Structure formats: C-alpha cells, structure tokens
Amino acid sequence: MPATGLRLAMIGLGTVGTGVAKLLTQRPEHLRSLGVGPLELKTVVVRDPAKSRGIDLGGARLTTDFDSLLADRDIDAVIEVMGGIEPARHRIAALLRAGKHVVTANKAVLAEHGRELFEIAHQSDRSILFEASVAGGIPILAALAETLCVNRIERISGIVNGTCNYILTAMHERGLAYGDALRQAQQLGFAEADPTLDVNGSDAAQKLAILARLAFQSKVDWRSISRAGIDKLDSMDLRFARELGYVIKLLAEGEVVGGKLSLQVTPKLVHQNHPLAQIRGEYNAIQVHGDAVGDLLFSGKGAGEMPTASSVVAGVIDLATGRGQQTFRALRLWETEPAGPHFDPTSQAKSRFYLRFTISDRPGTLARIASILGEHGISIASVIQHETPENKPEQPVPLIIMTHEASDGPVRLSLAEADRLEIARAPSVCLPVAAHA
Amino acid sequence: MPATGLRLAMIGLGTVGTGVAKLLTQRPEHLRSLGVGPLELKTVVVRDPAKSRGIDLGGARLTTDFDSLLADRDIDAVIEVMGGIEPARHRIAALLRAGKHVVTANKAVLAEHGRELFEIAHQSDRSILFEASVAGGIPILAALAETLCVNRIERISGIVNGTCNYILTAMHERGLAYGDALRQAQQLGFAEADPTLDVNGSDAAQKLAILARLAFQSKVDWRSISRAGIDKLDSMDLRFARELGYVIKLLAEGEVVGGKLSLQVTPKLVHQNHPLAQIRGEYNAIQVHGDAVGDLLFSGKGAGEMPTASSVVAGVIDLATGRGQQTFRALRLWETEPAGPHFDPTSQAKSRFYLRFTISDRPGTLARIASILGEHGISIASVIQHETPENKPEQPVPLIIMTHEASDGPVRLSLAEADRLEIARAPSVCLPVAAHA
Numbered sequence: 001m002p003a004t005g006l007r008l009a010m011i012g013l014g015t016v017g018t019g020v021a022k023l024l025t026q027r028p029e030h031l032r033s034l035g036v037g038p039l040e041l042k043t044v045v046v047r048d049p050a051k052s053r054g055i056d057l058g059g060a061r062l063t064t065d066f067d068s069l070l071a072d073r074d075i076d077a078v079i080e081v082m083g084g085i086e087p088a089r090h091r092i093a094a095l096l097r098a099g100k101h102v103v104t105a106n107k108a109v110l111a112e113h114g115r116e117l118f119e120i121a122h123q124s125d126r127s128i129l130f131e132a133s134v135a136g137g138i139p140i141l142a143a144l145a146e147t148l149c150v151n152r153i154e155r156i157s158g159i160v161n162g163t164c165n166y167i168l169t170a171m172h173e174r175g176l177a178y179g180d181a182l183r184q185a186q187q188l189g190f191a192e193a194d195p196t197l198d199v200n201g202s203d204a205a206q207k208l209a210i211l212a213r214l215a216f217q218s219k220v221d222w223r224s225i226s227r228a229g230i231d232k233l234d235s236m237d238l239r240f241a242r243e244l245g246y247v248i249k250l251l252a253e254g255e256v257v258g259g260k261l262s263l264q265v266t267p268k269l270v271h272q273n274h275p276l277a278q279i280r281g282e283y284n285a286i287q288v289h290g291d292a293v294g295d296l297l298f299s300g301k302g303a304g305e306m307p308t309a310s311s312v313v314a315g316v317i318d319l320a321t322g323r324g325q326q327t328f329r330a331l332r333l334w335e336t337e338p339a340g341p342h343f344d345p346t347s348q349a350k351s352r353f354y355l356r357f358t359i360s361d362r363p364g365t366l367a368r369i370a371s372i373l374g375e376h377g378i379s380i381a382s383v384i385q386h387e388t389p390e391n392k393p394e395q396p397v398p399l400i401i402m403t404h405e406a407s408d409g410p411v412r413l414s415l416a417e418a419d420r421l422e423i424a425r426a427p428s429v430c431l432p433v434a435a436h437a
Numbered sequence: 438m439p440a441t442g443l444r445l446a447m448i449g450l451g452t453v454g455t456g457v458a459k460l461l462t463q464r465p466e467h468l469r470s471l472g473v474g475p476l477e478l479k480t481v482v483v484r485d486p487a488k489s490r491g492i493d494l495g496g497a498r499l500t501t502d503f504d505s506l507l508a509d510r511d512i513d514a515v516i517e518v519m520g521g522i523e524p525a526r527h528r529i530a531a532l533l534r535a536g537k538h539v540v541t542a543n544k545a546v547l548a549e550h551g552r553e554l555f556e557i558a559h560q561s562d563r564s565i566l567f568e569a570s571v572a573g574g575i576p577i578l579a580a581l582a583e584t585l586c587v588n589r590i591e592r593i594s595g596i597v598n599g600t601c602n603y604i605l606t607a608m609h610e611r612g613l614a615y616g617d618a619l620r621q622a623q624q625l626g627f628a629e630a631d632p633t634l635d636v637n638g639s640d641a642a643q644k645l646a647i648l649a650r651l652a653f654q655s656k657v658d659w660r661s662i663s664r665a666g667i668d669k670l671d672s673m674d675l676r677f678a679r680e681l682g683y684v685i686k687l688l689a690e691g692e693v694v695g696g697k698l699s700l701q702v703t704p705k706l707v708h709q710n711h712p713l714a715q716i717r718g719e720y721n722a723i724q725v726h727g728d729a730v731g732d733l734l735f736s737g738k739g740a741g742e743m744p745t746a747s748s749v750v751a752g753v754i755d756l757a758t759g760r761g762q763q764t765f766r767a768l769r770l771w772e773t774e775p776a777g778p779h780f781d782p783t784s785q786a787k788s789r790f791y792l793r794f795t796i797s798d799r800p801g802t803l804a805r806i807a808s809i810l811g812e813h814g815i816s817i818a819s820v821i822q823h824e825t826p827e828n829k830p831e832q833p834v835p836l837i838i839m840t841h842e843a844s845d846g847p848v849r850l851s852l853a854e855a856d857r858l859e860i861a862r863a864p865s866v867c868l869p870v871a872a873h874a
Contacts (some may be wrong), residue, residue, distance in 0.1 A: 294738045
C-alpha cells in the first residue's frame, strides 16, 4: 500500500498557522523523504485575505469562506489554528461531519468540548489529532497515548504554561516584582495583552485536563480542577524560598491517591535539585511516573510559532501514514465513562508546606504559632525569623515555617486560627512544596 | 475495523523478558482498556525450561524449540529479548521470512545487521519494532521517527549508557577511583561481569548509530564512529573539572556540520548548568535540536527490567493498533542510500578543550606550553596551576588549561609537541568540552 499523501486546508494564519505553512511549503525534499506522499496545503481560511503576511503559501488559496471547505471533496484534513471556543467548536464539528480529519492546537476547545467533538469524530469515522494542544513542541501526548500506554501512570507533574514560567524566572533571577516581570513578558511576546487565563492557572488547568485524560484515562472537567495562579505571588516569598534552597514554579499535577485521581494547578516550592527547578524562561517540562517505566522527564519549548507548528505537522503526518486514525480509534476518547480512576476534585495529596506569617515581634509569638500548628498535628521542619530592625520595634516581621508532610485541611484551619491572633498583621501565606521524585 | 489483538511468542526470558511477561500477563484489565484487542503470550523459547523463574507466564508454553515458532500459524509477532548478534540475527531473519513481525530490544544486532534485517522485513511485508533498543524506557525513537519527523534534526547529544553514567556519578559524588566505582556498579547490577563494551564506548556507539539513522536519515557503520570510553579516566580530571564548574559525562553526539554528519562517543566536560549535567546514576538522557522544535530533552531510566519492558510492549501495542506497520513502512530503513547527510567519520565539530599537562614546575614552564598552543592558533580561556609542595620541588605538577573553541587537529598536534618537551613527566590528557545548548 503506497502512501497517497493528504490534501489539506487550514483555518487561521496567525503565529502557529504561519509556522505550519512554512513547514508544509518550504521543505519539499525533506517531506518527500518521510515516505508519506505529498502533503498539499490547498486552502487557508482567514478573516482578511488582503492582509500582507510575508509568507509564500506555495499556491494555497486564501479565502474568507469557511463553508466552502465543507463541500470541497479535494480536502482530506483541516488544520484548526484559529484558537478559542467559538466558532472553533462549531467549525470542527462541521468539518468532521463533512468527512474531514481535524488537526488542532486548540486546548481550550478540547478542554471545554473535547468529549463531544471526539464523539462526532467517532460517529463520522474521522479523527482529531491534538499533540500541539499541550506543551507546544514537546511530544508528550504521543508518549502518553502510545509509547507509554502499557504503564499505569501514577503521577504527572508539569510546567505547562510558558508565560508563568517566564515571569517566575524573571522574578527569581532578576528580582523583579510580579507586575514588572509581566510587563517585560508582554513586551517580549511571552505574555498576551490580556494574560488573565495564563496567570490565574486556567490555561494550565485546561492542559492538565487533556493530559489527565490520556495519562490516567479519567474524565475531567477542567473547571473542577483546584487551581491558583501566580498573580498573587509576593516577590518576598520567592526570596525566602531561595533562602531555603527552593524556587517557586506553577505546577500542574495529577496523582492517583487511594484509587482516586487528584488534580491541582498551584504555585509550589520546588527544591533546587528537582529536575523541574532547572526549567527556565518560556520552557515547559513534564515529569511522568509510570509503574513500569519509572520517572521520565520531557522538556522543551511549550509555545511559539515553530515548536507548536512542529507538533501540528506531526498530526498531519500521523494522518498521512494512517497512524493517527489507528491511535484515535484505540483511545476511545468519546467514552463517557473511561476506564481510569475517578477524578475527585476534593482529593489532595499530602504535602509539605511553606507558611509565612506577618506578625508583631513580641515575646512568645513563635510559641503561639507553633502551638496552633501542633494542636492540628502539623510538625515543623524549619523556621526563618530575622531580627526586627532595632529602630522599628513595632514593624511587623515575617515568620517563615516549613512544615513536615501534612494534609491540606488542618493546615488551612491552623492558618485561619493564626490569622485571628491579635499579633497577626496581615493574612498568612501558604504554598505547598513539591514532592521530590 | 475492530482491533483483533495479537498472538505472541518471545525468545529469551532473562531480565527484560521477565518484565515483558509481567506486563503482558499481570494487568489484563489495563490492557483491555487500551482498545487493541487481546495480547496473548503463547510461547516462550528458553534454553532451560526446567529453571525456576518465579513468574507466572499466564499459560504460555515454555520450549527450547525455536524452529517450532516458524511453522506456528498461531503466532503473529515474536519478541526477541535474547540479545547478542548470533543466533539473534538468524532467528530474526527466519521469523520475518516466516511471516512474523519482530519486536526487539537488541541494539547490537540492529547496529551490526540492521539494514539487512530491515530489508528482509520489507521483502516479507513484516515490520521490526525496536523502541527498546536505545535508552530503555525513554520513548526517544518514536519521537524521532514520528512526532518530530518534520524537523531537520541538527544535533543530538545523549547519555545513553547507564553503566558509564553510574560509574561517573559515583566517581564525582563519592570521590571513588574508576576501579572501585566499577566494582560497586557490578555489585549493584548496574554493570555486567564483563563491562568492556559499556566502558569502552562501543555500546553507546551502537545506540548512536541507531539514533542517527532515525534522527538524520543517515547510514552509519557504528564501527566507524570515533569513540573513547571512560575506562582510562583519571579521577584527578573529575576533580579538576568540578573545580572549574563542570562534570564529566560520556556523551554520544551527532551534529550536521557543513552538510556532513559528524558522530562521536567520548567523555566530555559538561558545565554544571547544562541539562545533561543533572543526569545522575543509571539514568539516561537525550537532547535533540530540531530546526523547528528547538531544544528538547528526554530523560529516564535507560535500562532495567521494567523500563525496557515498557518499551518492548510499546512495540507490541504499536503492532496491535497497526501503527507499527505504518511507521516501519514510512521509515524505509532498508534503503541503501537514505536521504540524510553523508556520515563523515573524520568530520569533527569544533569544541573547547580541557587539557592537563604533567610537568616539572620550573621557571618558564607555563610560557612554553602556552606558546606551543599559540603557535597552533589555540587560544587559552583559563588556567589552573597549584603550587608545588615546598618540600618536594621536583614533584611533577598538573597544569590545567581550558581552551577557547578550537579544531581537533591542531590540539592533537600541540599535545604531541608538548609531550616531547623535557619538562613533560607524563602524557598530556585532553577532553573536549560539551557545547552549551
């Protein structure tokens, strides 16, 4: 059976779309060497065909008419790189029903409407390929869905939002405040004009929902994932973390605890020797623990024109070889009750915690905080309390406590109690500490 | 098209074979959830069926009769985990000709006779799956052959021999001499009784040849890869490296330089902030630079029962879905002239170098060495020379020089010249420095 190639259309010609067009048109010899037949980009649907884009589309037709794709029998598969929920959702559904495979980089539409779209694909005997939707160029979804699939995945822990990682790296390494680091990330193109969904953890939660479906075979509503962002972080806590030998990273984590799946997006203290502590700037990384394979780490660029385009075209090539259809069929992503552990939004793995109290430095202060923790069964691992400046005896001082492993509930109760003390000068801060693999 | 499953035999029931049997027989529910139909291990060919193995083979027949597999029409695919060149080579060939797919973890037979076996597979319309042959549980071959294949890979750099990495880590972190670290690795099962092929770089060169075929689409005779092992390393050089901020790692590297492929296995100084410097003990890691995706890092356990078995079973599942056959067909590994750059065994990328001279400390010594280097156009970046102990003025002292980037040839000439000086007390030592990604 010789490879017959694939006739393609694309919706969207922004950053990623431009990268995809470059890969499909500017390396014909390399593509020929892949043994998959010609990959022909025939049509690109854009909002404004007159806009100058400085890229040679190799003869592809530019059009605003999305509907023309549906009836075009010379299109086998469509690349969706427009992003967002609508009209992407309805367009993907219509394309599948019209008999086109879909390759997408759109994590938002998959996190929100994935099962419904997978069901439509299944009914239409077509496939959705989505390697590019999580962690840009890192081939993590193929690894989970294919090469590692005999493993029972016990834990994943990832840095999957490059904007947050860029900001946190700038705060750590250059001592910037959050707002300054964000503005710099925006100037350099590592953060959007409206960065809300990145910095509040929503983007990471959407990606975690997709990862969890493949890693754990669990059904996850991304909105139910407990999440905190980096937008409330005080640079003081990054300094204290460093003093203790840690960096702060926004982690998207999943773990099977007592037969249930626990998922969480939150900034955590990561020990400086932990592999994820080394991931700097806009890079992403995902650590996977499989019961057979042990710990694996994948790292690389999590976004950007060419890294993401590399994963989009991987989907196209998977369709051209026929692999993509086989994998999609085996994954059964349309099932309403997948085989994996039940996702319990209230389940939390135990953890160590970093606590910061802001208090008046009077005799007996440390003892009072320590006894509240002790009453809740929380054991103290280490303490930092610097002296109050002599000329400002009434200035509130930070008291940093690292706990041994504890459950989330008692920690929250202790903090609420400590915050009601008359010596409390500001609400306490609590960050979990990442387990060391 | 419903998945029909796969009827399997296995040759060999050592460490990896036992792991494979466990995965195929001890998680039926998980395997059923993968949507690939039953994976039934029917026959295992061993040398001594009476040997107690403490593993339930789930009804598989144990036999010494390899030839019975060839005629057995109820076997679709055979897992080869016996290792070594013969009889593995002839058995794989016979199985393919008898219409069986082959899944193998045997890098030696693929490095030595790969093209011939791929040709036989092609002629027999069968596939060879070999993810497990390089870097154990790390899904690096699938990534190169599938997800990253649109990239022109410009460079790979890997730690692919866990034995060497275990020994080097023990030398660095516990100050052990090479011989002591090797003995400890042997006691813990991280080194073979005869470790020659591991410690002299041959094993890494065989893996590099397989990686290079997929990454660069180049034909490589592994015996032509320039290689040095770790068996001649002096722990003094690990100490000096650390003093300079480096660790020493055995790297298997490939790079396209001026349109030609350069490949090398050699111990190199790796800066402590380089991602490969963090890879400890028996772990492996591979860094890949693709022109679209940029830098990616994959790390995990490079050997052992369950990690390697995870990759073997990945091959089985790839066959069961049909993906394996599609990928094998697209890769065209049987081609005598693949499309990639020509492997030039004499081509060397430029590098910085660590040089150690053992000299009598007389006035003008440093000037003489420095002028030899200067005459060959080699520029000095830094120097370490400790004082001679006052009571032993005639004791030879080490002089450490880190060079700026230089070509291999002039460096070798300089060293030969320096070694002929009357102040030279022992042959000089030269180690390249890994480029920082």
